[in-house]
Each structure stands twice: as structure tokens, then as C-alpha cells.
Amino acid sequence: MPDDRAGVRHVAVVGGGVSGLVLARDLARAGVWVTVFEAAERCGGRIQAADIRGTSIDIGAEAFATRGGAVAALLGELGLADRVIRPAPLGSWLVAGSDGAAVPLPPAGAMGIPAAPLGRDARRALGLAGSVRAALEPLLPARVGSGSTTLAQLVRVRAGKAVLDRLVRPVTLGVSSAAPELIPLTSTRALTAEYARTGSLIRAAGRLRDSAAAAGGAVASLRGGMSELITALVADCVAAGVTIRTSAPIHSLTDVGDALESSESAAPAGTPGACGPTDIVLAVPELAARAILGHPVAEIVTTPVEVIALALAADHPAVRPLAEAPRGTGALVTAGGPNDVITAKAVTHITRKWPDADRNGPVGASSAGMEIVRLSYGRAGSSPETAALDDAAAQRLALRDASRLLGTELPDTAVLGFTRQSWGMPVHGDRPKPQPPAGVHLLGDWISGVGLATLIPAARELAQQLMRAPGSPSARFTGAPRPHHQISERH
Ligand SMILES: Cc1cc2nc3c(=O)[nH]c(=O)nc-3n(C[C@H](O)[C@H](O)[C@H](O)COP(=O)(O)OP(=O)(O)OC[C@H]3O[C@@H](n4cnc5c(N)ncnc54)[C@H](O)[C@@H]3O)c2cc1C
Numbered sequence: 001m002p003d004d005r006a007g008v009r010h011v012a013v014v015g016g017g018v019s020g021l022v023l024a025r026d027l028a029r030a031g032v033w034v035t036v037f038e039a040a041e042r043c044g045g046r047i048q049a050a051d052i053r054g055t056s057i058d059i060g061a062e063a064f065a066t067r068g069g070a071v072a073a074l075l076g077e078l079g080l081a082d083r084v085i086r087p088a089p090l091g092s093w094l095v096a097g098s099d100g101a102a103v104p105l106p107p108a109g110a111m112g113i114p115a116a117p118l119g120r121d122a123r124r125a126l127g128l129a130g131s132v133r134a135a136l137e138p139l140l141p142a143r144v145g146s147g148s149t150t151l152a153q154l155v156r157v158r159a160g161k162a163v164l165d166r167l168v169r170p171v172t173l174g175v176s177s178a179a180p181e182l183i184p185l186t187s188t189r190a191l192t193a194e195y196a197r198t199g200s201l202i203r204a205a206g207r208l209r210d211s212a213a214a215a216g217g218a219v220a221s222l223r224g225g226m227s228e229l230i231t232a233l234v235a236d237c238v239a240a241g242v243t244i245r246t247s248a249p250i251h252s253l254t255d256v257g258d259a260l261e262s263s264e265s266a267a268p269a270g271t272p273g274a275c276g277p278t279d280i281v282l283a284v285p286e287l288a289a290r291a292i293l294g295h296p297v298a299e300i301v302t303t304p305v306e307v308i309a310l311a312l313a314a315d316h317p318a319v320r321p322l323a324e325a326p327r328g329t330g331a332l333v334t335a336g337g338p339n340d341v342i343t344a345k346a347v348t349h350i351t352r353k354w355p356d357a358d359r360n361g362p363v364g365a366s367s368a369g370m371e372i373v374r375l376s377y378g379r380a381g382s383s384p385e386t387a388a389l390d391d392a393a394a395q396r397l398a399l400r401d402a403s404r405l406l407g408t409e410l411p412d413t414a415v416l417g418f419t420r421q422s423w424g425m426p427v428h429g430d431r432p433k434p435q436p437p438a439g440v441h442l443l444g445d446w447i448s449g450v451g452l453a454t455l456i457p458a459a460r461e462l463a464q465q466l467m468r469a470p471g472s473p474s475a476r477f478t479g480a481p482r483p484h485h486q487i488s489e490r491h
Helices: 018-029 070-077 120-135 151-159 161-176 189-198 201-208 227-239 253-266 286-293 320-324 391-406 452-468
Strands: 010-014 033-037 049-052 055-058 093-096 102-104 108-110 219-222 243-245 278-282 302-313 330-334 346-349 370-377 415-426 440-442
Touching (some): 010 253, 018 452, 033 253, 093 161, 108 189, 108 201, 120 161, 189 201, 320 370, 391 415
Parallel strands (some): 010 278
Antiparallel strands (some): 049 055, 302 415, 346 370
């Protein structure tokens, strides 16, 4: 840490996920002294690479929406512009959980709402009556749906039940693990803004559609997986002077002060003994933020989800049909009910979706000879069905689901590799956000909405705000240090 940082504004960032790292990078590049505290052994949060039979895959976020250009702009700054890859233009599918019947997913504008409800794919997904009902939506007066507070209410009353149940529900469950009933309109800003402008959900969907290509065409990824973004962010942060402490869980605001003191005492010679005004940014999920603030809430704030990936032998006779990408880049499941034959909520056919991915990098070996599929489990309101299963049982369930989703019977003997990872996704709701004390700020997908296209601009905007704000008092961290630091490791 250079000497000239004495008295310089300081920001402590709790959480080294993409939000915290983007914020830390922007602040540090503007001359702010930044320390990041990350509970895990590595940064990245829900962006993480996993190894499956020597091949590197994304086991958390695997893509970003290109809308708005904010992610592309950041990637350009990080020197990753030429690492951006597009999914194969294969489209994706909807599969009925009740019987495995599959139809192509209509090119969607927003959250499954079809931009062209009378189009062939929309008719197949909705049935003729459902399509016609949706096509009438632009003719409805503005007062229809005006009292809606959730996405489900608005879609149902304006576009009809078929659009809600057969398109919007599988998309929101598959993408953000949230049932449309639990998505307040206040959290669907882009859609509601276009809806307000055009007076129609169908027209809004058309305007939001980034391209006329098949659904999924408006996303992109990185050649080496989304974890390349984290690697680049960490490197840039360090180059800009950010101190990143991993294996450093923070349990309270006082912990931050303690941990900073320990940072200062552990810092190399020449480091200033006292810093200037300090702000704290909690870039952690809601549960952790509330615990740190001492604002617990009785409601469930996180939906547990699980991702299971299977590597299948491409030359196994039962696997060969997958070379034709029978469900394009993947499929979303329309949940039927207790008698469903499919438990997963979505499948991604990774090796077909990202043909330009480079899995031969330092982490991964070639995926040649393998078809890799990734299944997701867990819908709002309950634990994922896989949570109680050991690896062998989870693999059996995933294989059975993959067989039904992809339309080909996949035996145990075709499996070369298996990996799984549990995650949490924010549960939207109308509970009030905790009010942090002065100088403490909240960041993350439970504040700004899920997805990198939303999170990255939110992190950058907060960085701008902090750069503009006058210094906040450092006095609140001068309490006596605790006898035992809760920092388990320093890096
Ligand atoms: C399976 C899955 C697939 C997804 N797919 C996509 C996708 O394709 N595209 C997309 O845009 N988005 C996707 N998302 C969403 C996206 O991953 C998240 O919105 C985003 O990564 C959240 O970033 P964050 O920094 O806000 O939070 P996180 O990534 O959760 O980071 C928070 C960090 O805080 C740390 N932390 C927690 N508690 C503490 C504590 N007490 N002290 C210190 N540190 C703490 C955590 O270890 C973590 O590293 C997906 C999410 C999941 C789970």
C-alpha cells in the first residue's frame, strides 16, 4: 500500500462476487483505497468454474444478457472483448414436466412473453386459443391489469393464462428460480417501462427483443467460461491496489472495523496506520447482509437451487443422438404437478450451446468425445429435490431427467463424469429493504435484480455515488477489537 494513502477515503467491500469486484475495481482506479473481504477461499460467488472429467465448465452463471451493452463495455475495459462467444443459433425448447412432450420455445422478448403470439412456435406452445387470446392483448384498454402488483397478475389478466403458465412460468423459474407470482412488477423495470410506454405487454416484448434470432440469441459468454471475468476482475483489482482478503467472513459491522485493523497491522512497512473516512459496502446476499446489519427477517429470502452436470461418452450408442442437439441449446420445463415425470426445471446442452468455448485452457482438458449437459433443480418455496440425495442417487435422477428432456434413453454406462453445486437465489417480495446506517451501502442481485446485465451497471453506479459522496466518519469503527479475529486466513 503506498504511503500517500494516509487519510485517503477508504471503502471496505464485504463480498467478492462480481458485484463487489466491479465496485472495488472502479473505486480503486479512481484512487479510493479499497479492501475486499470474501468469506470463501476464492472470489466469484455465483460465477464459478467446475471441473468435470478434466474439463472446465460454468457451474453457476454461464452467460450474460447482451442488452444495454454494460457487460460488453466492462469486458472491453478488461481486455476480454475478443473472448466473447455467442451461443449456437439452435434455439431452445419447452418440455412438459407431465409427459415430456417438447415444443420449440418461441423467440421471446421478455420473461417468456411472446413478441409474435400468432407465430408458429407460439401457436405450438400456447395452443390456438391461447395464441389468439395473447394476440388480442394490444387491443385491451390500459386499465386492464392496472391494479396488478406481480408479474403473474399482469400477464394473466392481459395476455392470458396460457402465456402465464406455458411460457412465463418456465422462463422465470428456469432463469431466476422465481415463480411469476413472487416477482413484483417493481423488479421488472425494463418490462414495466416498455409496457408503460407502449400500453401493451406484447408490444413491450417486441421492443425488448434484442434480436429476431431464436430465443437465447441475446446472450453471450466467454471462451473460457464466465469465470474468466472473475479472474480478470481480480487481476485488475490487485493491479489497482485493492487488498483482497479471502477466507475472511464478516459477521457484523464491528467485524469490519476489527478486520481492517488487522489488515493495517498485517500490512507491509510504509502502510499508513490510519485511513481516512471509511464506507462499507455489503455486496453479499440478503441473508448475509441482514445478519451483518443485525436486521433478521422471518420471511424466506433465498431459494436454494442445485446445478448438476453430466459428462456423457459421445461415442456411446445411446448418446449419439445428442450430436444432433435434439433440444437445441437446452430446454425449460413447464411444471405440471405432483405426477410430473421430470423433476429438473431446465437443462442446458453445454457442448452444443457453446461450440466456440475453449475448455483446453489451464483448468480444462478438451471436451472432445463428451456431450456435457447441465440440469438445474429447485423452485421457489422448497428445497431442490436433489438436496437430500447422495451423489449416486442425484446422478440417477439427473440421468433420468436428461433422458426425458433430451428424448433419448441415457444409461449409467454412458456417464463419464458428474459434478454438482448448491446455490441460493434471491426471493423477491414486498418486505422492506433493511435500512443500513449512514456510510453502509447495499449491493447485489437482491437489491438490483438478478443477472449481470443489471448487476454490473448497479455496481458501477454505486461506485460513482461513493466517489461523489462526502467522506463519512470513521469514528464508528473505533470500538475495542474483539479478542479473536474472525478472519480465518489471509491472502
Ligand atoms: C445456477 C445459477 C445460474 C445463473 N446463471 C446466470 C446467467 O447465466 N446469467 C446471469 O446474468 N446471471 C446468472 N445467475 C445469477 C448471477 O450468478 C448472480 O446474479 C450474480 O453472480 C450475483 O453476484 P453478486 O456479486 O451479487 O453475489 P454473489 O455472487 O453471491 O457474491 C457474493 C459474495 O459474498 C460472499 N459472502 C457471503 N457472505 C459473506 C460474509 N458474511 N462475509 C464475506 N463474504 C461473504 C460470498 O462468498 C460471495 O462470494 C445465475 C445464478 C445461479 C445460482
